[in-house]
Amino acid sequence: MVEAIRTVVVRSALLPRRTFRAFVELEGMYRNMVEQLVLHAVNDNITKFTRLKAERYRDVRSLYPQLPSHYAYTACQDAAERAHSFLRLKRMGRARKPYPEVRSVSIWLDDHLWRAEGLTSISIATHKGRLRVSIELNRHFLRYVNRGWRLASEAKVKLDRRERRLIFYLTFRKEVSEYRPKGYITVDVNEDAEAVLIDGIVYLLETDLSRVTLGYYYRRKSVQERYDRVYGPGSRPERRVLRRLSNNEKALKREIRRKLAALIVREAARRQAAIVLERLGKEPAKGMIERIKDPQLRHRVFQAAFKGMQRAIEEKAREYGVSVIYVDPRNTSKICPIHGTEIIYDGRNRHGVCSKGGETWHRDVVACYNILLRALGGDGGSAPSRVRALIPVDGGPVPLGPTAAHEPTPIARGAWARWRSLGATSDHKLMRVSA
Numbered sequence: 001m002v003e004a005i006r007t008v009v010v011r012s013a014l015l016p017r018r019t020f021r022a023f024v025e026l027e028g029m030y031r032n033m034v035e036q037l038v039l040h041a042v043n044d045n046i047t048k049f050t051r052l053k054a055e056r057y058r059d060v061r062s063l064y065p066q067l068p069s070h071y072a073y074t075a076c077q078d079a080a081e082r083a084h085s086f087l088r089l090k091r092m093g094r095a096r097k098p099y100p101e102v103r104s105v106s107i108w109l110d111d112h113l114w115r116a117e118g119l120t121s122i123s124i125a126t127h128k129g130r131l132r133v134s135i136e137l138n139r140h141f142l143r144y145v146n147r148g149w150r151l152a153s154e155a156k157v158k159l160d161r162r163e164r165r166l167i168f169y170l171t172f173r174k175e176v177s178e179y180r181p182k183g184y185i186t187v188d189v190n191e192d193a194e195a196v197l198i199d200g201i202v203y204l205l206e207t208d209l210s211r212v213t214l215g216y217y218y219r220r221k222s223v224q225e226r227y228d229r230v231y232g233p234g235s236r237p238e239r240r241v242l243r244r245l246s247n248n249e250k251a252l253k254r255e256i257r258r259k260l261a262a263l264i265v266r267e268a269a270r271r272q273a274a275i276v277l278e279r280l281g282k283e284p285a286k287g288m289i290e291r292i293k294d295p296q297l298r299h300r301v302f303q304a305a306f307k308g309m310q311r312a313i314e315e316k317a318r319e320y321g322v323s324v325i326y327v328d329p330r331n332t333s334k335i336c337p338i339h340g341t342e343i344i345y346d347g348r349n350r351h352g353v354c355s356k357g358g359e360t361w362h363r364d365v366v367a368c369y370n371i372l373l374r375a376l377g378g379d380g381g382s383a384p385s386r387v388r389a390l391i392p393v394d395g396g397p398v399p400l401g402p403t404a405a406h407e408p409t410p411i412a413r414g415a416w417a418r419w420r421s422l423g424a425t426s427d428h429k430l431m432r433v434s435a
């Protein structure tokens with residue numbers, strides 16, 4: 001059994017001023033506890049909740065005796081997580097300040113602190129007793145309720161001061177049993193496209209993720225320059241525009257990744273296949289993005305296009321009970337999957353020529369087949385006949401010729417984003433390729 005987890009956002013109705021004030025007070029106290037805990041944790045290099053709680057729970061508990069005791073507990077969890085990610089950034093040399101700033105706060109709730117009362121209201125334990133707020137039902141929330149997801153005991157709540165509402169982040173869980181895979185779908189993630197091998201066809205699904213990242217980077221830069229000239233550096237209007245840009249960027253990328261992951265995972269589930277991915281390192285080591293000189297930008301491209309894409313697939317796969325297998329990523333595009341010899345790329349495009357057979361290969365097609373070989377237990381040095389049989393090769397050393405198997409089928413983002421499945425169009429695509 002695997003467990004799928006999703007966060008769903010629901011908003012409360014407009015709250016009476018008195019009720020909202022109680023939440024503002026609660027947030028103030030909670031923030032204060034978290035700030036103190038984070039300072040302590042970073043000072044003493046603590047990243048584990050259990051240790052932070054053992055050392056500090058009593059102190060923060062006695063700060064606000066009027067608060068339900070579990071807030072001291074969840075504040076420890078919250079602070080431990082903040083300290084953990086801050087210390088990691090610091091080790092990587094990417095922390096700008098000596099201590100993390102506790103800027104936006106969402107209050108962590110456990111099963112003692114909140115409770116759903118039916119589908120329409122939530123009650124929260126506060127220093128003023130239990131307060132009940134009604135929530136606005138939305139389609140997203142109802143979909144999880146109706147599809148057998150379980151509401152988990154942990155939740156977060158954030159204050160929307162402008163609208164005088166609460167925003168709840170609820171967690172849904174679902175147990176799914178994984179099937180035994182009958183085949184494999186291999187995925188080669190690249191910065192601007194994802195090559196997917198399904199039933200002997202390599203689809204090249206374009207994501208443009210690095211283009212999105214770079215585009216927003218340059219837009220941010222030009223906004224910064226323009227506003228710095230008019231208002232001076234770091235002005236409030238500038239920050240507002242930059243924040244909006246980065247929210248848009250995040251939302252767009254999330255949408256692209258989510259849609260593509262769903263498309264691939266549904267294909268795997270339909271065939272009862274496992275998904276095979278390359279095991280990625282921690283840092284942007286992929287040769288392709290080394291040309292980006294700015295390390296922070298390189299990191300962002302890597303996170304969005306490689307890490308983020310993999311995570312989206314993993315998340316979706318858990319929901320459908322599809323298993324995900326990882327293979328060694330070394331040299332997956334350098335060795336001919338048929339002859340086991342080196343493929344020579346001329347460096348100008350993504351095509352190379354096999355040094356033994358002389359046939360032409362598209363880099364992403366090579367990678368997909370080699371990933372499949374590794375999943376099957378071959379090392380790529382000598383292809384098992386089972387895989388060789390899978391690769392429909394006409395063998396002719398025709399440069400970019402009619403050898404459809406060596407060419408991926410490129411599909412633009414605008415096209416696949418509207419599809420429910422790849423199967424529906426594969427016949428058409430096949431005809432186009434072999435025509």
Ligand SMILES: [Zn+2]
Pocket residue numbers: 336337338339340341354355356357358359
């Ligand atoms: Zn070859």
